[in-house]
Amino acid sequence: MKITIINGSPRKSGSTAKILKKMQENFEKKEDVTVSYYDLTDYSLLECSGCLSCYARGVCHLKDNLEDINNNVAESDALIIGSPVYVSNVPGTLKKYIDRGHFVLEQSLYGKYTFAVSTYEIGGSSDVVSILNKLFRISGGIILGNLQIKLPFNSNPLSLPGMEKRLGKTSNHIYNSIKGKKRKKLIDRLFNWFAIRHVIRPYAVKKPKQYKAVLERWAKLNIV
Ligand SMILES: Cc1cc2nc3c(=O)[nH]c(=O)nc-3n(C[C@H](O)[C@H](O)[C@H](O)COP(=O)(O)O)c2cc1C
Numbered sequence: 439m440k441i442t443i444i445n446g447s448p449r450k451s452g453s454t455a456k457i458l459k460k461m462q463e464n465f466e467k468k469e470d471v472t473v474s475y476y477d478l479t480d481y482s483l484l485e486c487s488g489c490l491s492c493y494a495r496g497v498c499h500l501k502d503n504l505e506d507i508n509n510n511v512a513e514s515d516a517l518i519i520g521s522p523v524y525v526s527n528v529p530g531t532l533k534k535y536i537d538r539g540h541f542v543l544e545q546s547l548y549g550k551y552t553f554a555v556s557t558y559e560i561g562g563s564s565d566v567v568s569i570l571n572k573l574f575r576i577s578g579g580i581i582l583g584n585l586q587i588k589l590p591f592n593s594n595p596l597s598l599p600g601m602e603k604r605l606g607k608t609s610n611h612i613y614n615s616i617k618g619k620k621r622k623k624l625i626d627r628l629f630n631w632f633a634i635r636h637v638i639r640p641y642a643v644k645k646p647k648q649y650k651a652v653l654e655r656w657a658k659l660n661i662v
Pocket residue numbers: 447448449451452453454455521522523524525526527557558559560561562589590591592
């Protein structure tokens with residue numbers, strides 16, 4: 439079982455990272471799990487230039503190491519994204535990755551398990567979880583839940599009462615769901631089918647040259 443964890447905070451040792459690293463530690467106690475952990479801030483990601491050439495080529499033309507992360511996600515069974523709340527939204531670090539992660543048209547999370555983690559001080563974590571869940575849903579992912587953790591800025595979530603136990607339970611829930619091949623909710627399956635069939639597909643089929651890589655990816659996944 440392969441799990442990718444992405445820390446979308448610009449702070450590598452911040453509260454979000456501490457939670458994600460604890461989850462990584464929990465997963466790595468299982469014999470059959472390999473975890474890849476990414477701090478997006480290490481990647482100095484460039485902004486999407488909006489050229490759309492990735493739809494034809496399958497990879498981004500910008501010269502940074504973003505595709506390393508994308509390739510890793512493609513090989514994983516599950517993706518966990520952690521994000522602090524920045525002004526009721528995700529931080530720019532994470533948004534750059536979302537824009538360039540080949541998520542929606544390529545259905546990069548098709549059949550993959552997904553989980554959102556959000557830390558915050560006052561409010562806005564439901565906005566962040568909603569942004570991440572929408573991303574997961576429209577990219578074909580199977581949503582396993584989310585964690586929203588309120589705590590003072592720059593504090594250690596692991597010192598909150600019951601936190602280690604909560605993270606242990608959450609990690610087990612994710613592990614058991616993947617192991618038991620938990621099915622996507624009917625409502626999400628219908629949503630995904632409708633979105634591909636009636637929204638995304640007609641759009642791409644009209645311009646097969648421009649969407650060459652997208653159409654090849656769908657054929658590989660057998661999703662249309
Ligand atoms: C620029 C900035 C904007 C923030 N905006 C919010 C906000 O809108 N709501 C909130 O509850 N916390 C906000 N916070 C607090 C962080 O979300 C919170 O402290 C989070 O746990 C930090 O995670 P990190 O240590 O992993 O970076 C903000 C922090 C920063 C630096």
